[in-house]
Amino acid sequence: MYWNKEFETMPWQEIQNYWLSKLPSYLEYLKNKSPFYEKRLSSIASKDIKTMDDLKKIPFLTKNELRDAQADSDRKNPLGKIQVVDTEDIVQVISSSGTSGRPVYYGATQKDVEVWRDAIANVYYTAGVRKDDIVAHTTGIPLFAGGAAYFEAIRNIGAMTVWPGNLSTSRMLETIRNLHCNVIQATVSFNLYLAERCQDALGVDPRELGITNIIGGGEPGLGEEAIRQKLKDAWNAKTVREIMGLADVMPGMWGECEAETGMHFNVQKYVMVELIDSESEEHLPWETGVVGELIYTNFSREATPILRYRSADLVRVEGISCSCGRTSPKIRCIGRADDLLIFKAMNVYPSAIRDVVLKHFEKYLTGQLQVVKDHPEQVRFDNAIPVDIEILPEHEQANLKQQIEKVVRDTLNIRIDANLVPPNTIQRTQYKSPLIRVRENNNK
Ligand SMILES: [Zn+2]
Secondary structure, three states: OOOOHHHHOOOHHHHHHHHHHHHHHHHHHHHHHOHHHHHHOOOOOHHHOOOHHHHHHOOOEOHHHHHHHHHOOOOOOOOHHHOOOOHHHEEEEEEOOOOOOOOOEEEEEHHHHHHHHHHHHHHHHHOOOOOOOEEEEOOOOOOEOOOHHHHHHHHHHOOEEEOOOOOOHHHHHHHHHHOOOOEEEEEHHHHHHHHHHHHHHHOOOHHHOOOOEEEEEOOOOOOOHHHHHHHHHHHOOOEEEEEEEEOOOEEEEEEEOOOOOOEEEOOOOOOEEEEEOOOOOOEOOOOOOOEEEEEEEOOOOOOOOOOOEEEEEEEEEEEOOOOOOOOOOEEEEEEEHHHOEEEOOEEEOHHHHHHHHHHHHHHHEEEEEEEEEOOOOOOEEOOOEEEEEEEOHHHOOOOHHHHHHHHHHHHHOOOEEEEEEOOOOOOOOOOOOOOEEEOHHHOO
């Protein structure tokens, strides 16, 4: 039932004690190995970190700080100041997707790779992958977190792992058919796109391919019932499971179990997670309904460590006990702290707009929509927020635009300007289809 029974069923309080027992020696490791961390931790005595409350003494680390620390790199230290081992000990590099600014690169030692293999396998095992599965792993870009690290994790479970990599969509679908894959691992938007293209590419209804399990992540979406149902229907699949991880910390960390009511934390053995209030920066309790930002410490990583990393991922705790017996909290990601939009005085996340629109109008839509900004830094909107929404041609009807705008206004207290567009207007990518785009003539 479990990949790692001991950790997956240990009471959450004991897990926190386990983390606290690991931290002092890790802090010493960083102080001794890294001038960057030695400076950041100079006022902290490692032995004084005894309670979760003591963690507040350790400063948060942000993506921008990591990016700056890496800017100063050379042949000797290609990963800049965040590299704390010799280059000869680094065997692999992954990068964040770099949707905003220069990507940050992270290294892995041989031991780090072993940790990924075990930890991420735990995530896929929770998401239902077993030895007898034939898994299509569709990420095309080995450098990204969801590339080689996912491949090795699925292979570690012993499933027959099929990685078509950078093949065209048609060739990928052909591979899935020829090899009788029953599991598809893909980002939400790419998975929808594969199903859309199947009839044209193979002359086959995707529901006839024998796909039983859909696993997806990499972007919010699978937490929304309408999108889950759309994917399930598109492939006639039995299960839809969400997974989540970060290149910055660990490519896979959260996985959804058979209860299908949120993602469990699956890498307790290697990563510490905290829940905080983004504004007060105080800890929040792991209780059902609480919304907060995830903070990660990867206390096992050798090459490019992460200490109290602010993920900017906002999550809602969906439950703290589960019929599957796992003891870690279940969450859904509800948006990115840095995706926040402000309409007049109201705060709203693009994912909330998508949630509402899909919930009420799913049968008229392809599932793709995008908030349109005038420039990359735009947060405030004084006029209705422009949103491109793809409409299925057979469902065009009068007043749909007005109906959508009204439901959003009534539900979220914000105004949108719904721009109804034909299918495939919003650009699909193999990795992520962002919920926000910048108007082209203003794109810097
Ligand atoms: Zn569960």
